[in-house]
Amino acid sequence: MPKDRSPTRIQKKNRAAILEAALEVFSAHGFRGATVDQIATQAGLSKPNLLYYFPSKEAMFTALLSELLDTWLDPMREINPEGDPLEEILAYVQRKLQMSRDYPRESRLFANEIVQGAPRMLDALSTDLRGLLEEKCAIIETWMAAGKINRTHPKHLMFSIWSLTQHYADFDVQVRMLMGDEDPFDAAPEFLETLYRRMLTPKG
Amino acid sequence: MPKDRSPTRIQKKNRAAILEAALEVFSAHGFRGATVDQIATQAGLSKPNLLYYFPSKEAMFTALLSELLDTWLDPMREINPEGDPLEEILAYVQRKLQMSRDYPRESRLFANEIVQGAPRMLDALSTDLRGLLEEKCAIIETWMAAGKINRTHPKHLMFSIWSLTQHYADFDVQVRMLMGDEDPFDAAPEFLETLYRRMLTPKG
DNA sequence: CTTGGATTTGACCAACTGGTCAAACTCACG
DNA sequence: CGTGAGTTTGACCAGTTGGTCAAATCCAAG
Structure with missing residues (x-):
């Protein structure tokens, strides 16, 4: 395991490669379904080498979670109390939808974990x-x-x-199977805008 | 493996016990995360005994899926083309919500599988x-x-x-953690009714 | 270029897991 | 009862998996 002085060039590169590979594998198979070997292959490193950078599979997973949770919550942080209420909420919906389009693996990583009772995430969630x-x-x-x-x-x-927004990432295969050629993300933004506009516009 | 003549009393009882246990375990841990031993313990039977009734873990899983998919789709089947459109849709929403309340394990079973790409379910889905x-x-x-x-x-x-409806089952732990004492299913029916009423009532 | 720490890995291990099997046991039925 | 089919299981196996370790290799600073 690397000493905890300031990380070397190689440490930075490999840690990043491992976390990227871990995201790929954990999000596709869940914690239990992922193997250290898969992650190693995906990262282009050997299995013992991964365990040189992280003490255990569990440690890779929690490192990944804590690295991602912050970014994941950013769209919500941006909701501005001073802005126009309806537009703020509609913009939040669109940001979340963009996240599902651009970072589906992150969405599925969290989904996998929460569906199974969030055994490794409840603490972080109830804090942040x-x-x-x-x-x-x-x-x-x-x-x-x-x-x-x-x-x-x-x-x-x-x-x-x-x-509504995470559904497009988490259930991607189902949504695409049912929509055939059409890209779900073509119509989704308008659909969600309409929905929340009708829902929230006063004097309904 | 039992002969495929008409099932004996014991066969019926044990098959049912195994599928019930399989639902419990698969829905909580996903296919890969579940072990035959866990299911056996949950069912009160020995591991080899399970494999006497089902040829493999995979077979238990697919048997469970095909047994449940039908019931799972029932609320949609009940949508009546002759009924009042808005009320038909609102009633469908409430039926789905009831399913999430009464059969959360089934919901999580499907969620687990689909999030991971539905490798054992895509065929059934694209058919039914x-x-x-x-x-x-x-x-x-x-x-x-x-x-x-x-x-x-x-x-x-x-x-x-x-x-919206399955969220209350699939993300149950998160929802409950964030709602504290309040039962999510207290306010959910009204929330969803309002949402779809505003969304769908003509001349919005 | 040397050298000591950083990095990498082949070989290995113990635990776990899905699945097999022969032997034992149980039960319905004549 | 007795008997044969139906049911159950202890012992076992092979493959997988998370993790270890000593030895080998690499690399940056002097």
């Missing part, structure tokens, strides 16, 4: 996600109280956004 | 699901053409219903 959600829900509630958007259950509203 | 979806989307399109509900992309509409 919980607070952020409370904060944004409070904002949404003031918007509702001010009559800027229709009144509804803020948490369920957020869940619905996560669910 | 594809046709059913086309049929129901055609109905929805006539409803839209007749101005009974707002015009939108029918397939995306169906995806949205699956996504």
